[in-house]
Amino acid sequence: MASALQPRGGASHMDTGEHHSSSEQSQLTDSDILSYFITKRKMKITVENAPSRAEIRRTVAKDVGIAAVLFTLVCTCFIIYQYLQELLMRIPIAGGKKFDYPVFLTFICFATNCITTSILMGGMQIKFDREYKHQSDEGEERRTVFDQFDWKIAVLGLIAATSNVCAMVSSLTAVKYVGVPTQIVIKSAKMIPILIGGFIIFRKRYPWYDYVAVLIITACIICFNFAKPNSKMDGENTPWGLFMCFFSLFWDGVTGPIEDKMLSLKDLHPYMLLFVLNVFGFPLVTASVFIFEGLEPFNIIAQEPKIWGYLALLSLTATIGQVVIVICLKLYGSLYTTLMTTIRKIASSLISIFMFNHAMSVLQWIAMSFTFATLLVRQYIKQRLGAKKKGEKESAH
Template sequence: MEAHGGAASGLKRVLVLAFCVAGIWSAYITQGVLQETLSTKRFGPDGRRFDHLAFLNFAQNVVCFVWSFIMIKLWSKSSEGRAPLFKYCGVSITNTIGPAMGIEALKYISYPAQVLAKSSKMIPVMLMGTLLYGVKYTIPEYICSFLVAGGVSAFALSKTSSKTIRKLAHPNAPLGYGLCFLNLAFDGYTNSTQDLIKSRYPKTNPWDIMLGMNLWGTVYNALLMFGGPFFFANWPYANGFEALKFCRENPEVAWDIFLFCLCGAVGQNFIFLTISRFGSLTNTTITTTRKFMSIVVSSVISSNPLSLKQWGSVIMVFTGLSLQIFLKWKRKKA
């Protein structure tokens, strides 16, 4: 009887894990397709591009704020011991600027290149750890870093197909990769500060963080996109007024943006579920494999042909990431 109960419990756990994998993969792969569509497709009879890509971050802030507010009202019982909203005021600045840089990079490099560049988060982490804090890493960890750095570098230096380049708004690989690495730097600060808030306020749950970050993100992006163009004629950031006008003239864009935001909100909830049930290491494994599948989907569905050298670079990067995950699993088991 006890064995039967254990088997049933094990089956339930496997089914929940499969549900989490399916949720994360479907939400973020679909979001990636929509992101690439919005950054490369021409809309309307005039064949215009949607140039205000940072508007996607503003829209996602609004949708995720509403989503987290609903989740808190449905599931959270008490606000006692949770971080107050003003605690997210500072860290939300980097959380506004960083993702905007990452999505703006799609004007200059392809979606697979952006995914690869943003997968190399371990490199600045290890570099800063070594230079600033004297952290000693193992030889296998350096091998992981070498594989990822080498793969990203080889992909950046390899020749991109003319078909892919024609789809870009302003092809400029150095600028595109530079924006991605700045995005990683800002993300590093954002993530560490979120961890600090969580440690100081242990009763803070993921929806609280989601609410606080997206509340201030909505405020900052609204000021940048609707306040900046109002006061400055040549405003360099996304113009919210023009973005809304473009959406009114091309309802297809508005629908794609809404689906993009919805995928982000749903995906975050699956990540919360995965971390709460299986831990952050399992979540890292799932999201890493999702990134690889996003590149495959982009190559097949979005007609972004990759050369054999580029596929070799992709495999090199994800071999390094897989080895890093294996080392973490090994340490956890030990």
């Protein structure tokens, strides 16, 4: 080691300005040289051992376990959520009556979301306070969860919250008339209004695969709705129900581009986005439930305590599912999150078809399959092309 650290030639010049001859350096031991570097140059010597196979297996098992838990939560929460939607609004369970109050169902979901997002924001603030307490730089300012909030976020948040309420109410109303399979297939075309809305509102351009996906999904929706056999349930696939599905899509087209704009401003945290949408939307949906449905849903739940469990589970699964989706987006990106949500849509559709006796033709099965497949292929192409462009930029630099 001494020979490796010895300079070549006659003399060596250290940072301290000391000069040593070759004969003096030859007498230095390994410990002398290490001591010199540590005391004079203040170097930190860190030896890191490569992780063992057992440690690698534990890390992989942990990551796979977390992904499995999140995937299970996404599928379970949204399957239960959509099953309860159809159960409450299409099956007589409250004294022989259907609990078909979509605005009230939206109201309880927003109430639970407000509580949950407030807790998340509080948790973020606790984290900021701890980081501030243990920081080494005394000149750094204390952060709060509302540092990113300004008038632009407030205005965009109010518009997005309003359109989000309209989308959710019309989507729940559609279930009353068309059932979950039709609703899911039509709502899978959410990219159509988002693409149109993004272009009209923000003049945003989209890649070629988005346009191809829009054309395929549009064709699948047309086939799905015009190839339906005679229904086994009253009011199945009525024009009003289909209109509400497309009306919900319209509001999705307004909400999506505005949410993208909000996230791009100041790198807005997704928890902050959820908080703004729910807190701004809650007063609107509260007023709407009294204007459009009055006190009737409140009177029914007062007379039928068994509905409380359904409503609590509905709102809880909606909230947990929403939060888990955000976590998945942060951890795994949009490709794997889309895979999770597409699988749960397939499961929700199949459960609804067999539990509520929805009649399906062969062409409808094909159209539904092509819809889900298009979503997955489109996301895969997006991911691959994005990675390719990133690699080209890095190689250019």
